[in-house]
Amino acid sequence: MTGNISLVTGASGFIASHVVQQLLEKGEQVHATVRSIKNKKKIKNLLDMQKRWPGKLTLFEADLLAASSFDTPMKGCSVVYHIASPFFIENKIRDGQKEVVEPALKGTQHVLEAVQKNETVKIVILTSIIHYPPSISTQLVGGQLFLGVPDMWFAIVDVREVATAHIQAAQLPDSHGRYILADGKTRGFVELARILRSITQSSRIPKNTVPNALVRLSGPLLGLSQKWLKLNLSIPFDIDNRPSLEQLKIVYRPLEETLADHYRSWKSAQSLAH
Ligand SMILES: NC(=O)c1ccc[n+]([C@@H]2O[C@H](COP(=O)([O-])OP(=O)(O)OC[C@H]3O[C@@H](n4cnc5c(N)ncnc54)[C@H](OP(=O)(O)O)[C@@H]3O)[C@@H](O)[C@H]2O)c1
Known part of the structure; x- marks a missing residue:
């Protein structure tokens, strides 16, 4: 066939x-x-x-x-x-x-x-x-980081856009080569916390950033190596995602929507586990 x-x-x-x-x-x-x-x-x-x-x-x-x-x-x-x-x-x-x-x-x-x-x-x-840190949003909503979050920045993309990009790469005539799939700017941990706090209405989600020196001290507790922290603390950056926009026609959905859906799916997995 x-x-x-x-x-x-x-x-x-x-x-x-x-x-x-x-x-x-x-x-x-x-x-x-x-x-x-x-x-x-x-x-x-x-x-x-x-x-x-x-x-x-x-x-x-x-x-x-x-x-x-x-x-x-x-x-x-x-x-x-x-x-x-x-x-x-x-x-x-x-x-x-x-x-x-x-x-x-x-x-x-x-x-x-x-x-x-x-x-x-x-x-x-x-x-x-890619390199991916321990599940950041799970740690946030799980309350492990209630004292504050490290000054870290993440390139974020919704899995549904990743799936669409695979299919568009196969089906659209302009596609070729390699693509970076992510929103155009990294997003701060504290911003993720703010969005999740408004979605979950949980007071256990932190409002503040923890000083870098304290994060380095507590790195092992968070499962993060010193090398990883050095490469990732306080480093926001821009991402050139134009090829994915122009050739793959990807429309990145708002982070708020991704986090709200992620939270719903985390909640339903939690309730199935109990
Ligand atoms: N998730 C992300 O944030 C992300 C972002 C960018 C790129 N990626 C990359 O995308 C790829 C897939 O990621 P994912 O998040 O979808 O990972 P995932 O959920 O862990 O899925 C990996 C899949 O690979 C299969 N697999 C692992 N070892 C295998 C083996 N020896 N033989 C056959 N199948 C095997 C697994 O099968 P089993 O179910 O049997 O284990 C599973 O179906 C990875 O290369 C990852 O680095 C991931």
């Missing part, structure tokens, strides 16, 4: 599951890889999508470390979105080379080997890696 089928790797993941959903919303046929189809809990949202869009989503098992793993899922596909990747919070990584770099490189190599064997594939979209 050939045609407009898209392959999405790592479909149980945060970004890839949004890409799968947006492709299905556009009426497309999707092949999606997961590590284990038996793990119904992990792939629940994909099983729900299969029910919502009958006959449109086929699941396959594939592992980044297994050569030829992607050959079968890729059969008949014209676009490959390779998003599967080991993704860890920095301070949880013990051996970065073994846990992150090797599987990411091997996986990409295996996916590209499958592409070479498959004449139907016309476009490959790759997702790259």
Whole structure:
């Protein structure tokens, strides 16, 4: 079978599951890889999508470390979105080379080997890696930072825009090369706190910034290394996201909306866990 089928790797993941959903919303046929189809809990949202869009989503098992793993899922596909990747919070990584770099490189190599064997594939979209601090908004709403927040600045993007950008990169004629996906300016931790305080009405969310010297002292408690703090304290910067606006036609939604939706999803995950 050939045609407009898209392959999405790592479909149980945060970004890839949004890409799968947006492709299905556009009426497309999707092949999606997961590590284990038996793990119904992990792939629940994909099983729900299969029910919502009958006959449109086929699941396959594939592992980044297994050569030829992607050959079968890729059969008949014209676009490959390779998003599967080991993704860890920095301070949880013990051996970065073994846990992150090797599987990411091997996986990409295996996916590209499958592409070479498959004449139907016309476009490959790759997702790259970022460094991400421990979940900042979760710490804020969880009340761990009630005394104040460090003077840190974050490049922020909503996962729905990331998913749209993947699809636009495959479908729009002007797209090529690499894109930075983020709002044009970094946003301060204290601003995130202000927005979250107004969304949650919680008095445990801080109003103030903590002096840098105090943050350096308490870095280990926050799970942040001194090296990371040196590179990230008090460094706001601008981001040239024009290619994503002009070529991918991305419209970045307001941070308030992203945080409000993030808070709702955090609350519902909390209530499901109890
Ligand atoms: N989230 C962000 O803020 C962000 C921002 C920019 C870029 N990125 C990059 O985007 C990519 C995906 O991020 P994400 O947030 O969607 O991560 P995620 O939710 O952790 O998803 C990663 C996916 O990769 C799969 N995977 C991991 N190891 C695998 C292996 N050995 N074989 C097959 N599949 C494997 C996971 O499968 P299992 O479910 O079986 O573990 C999961 O489906 C990463 O490269 C990340 O660095 C993330």
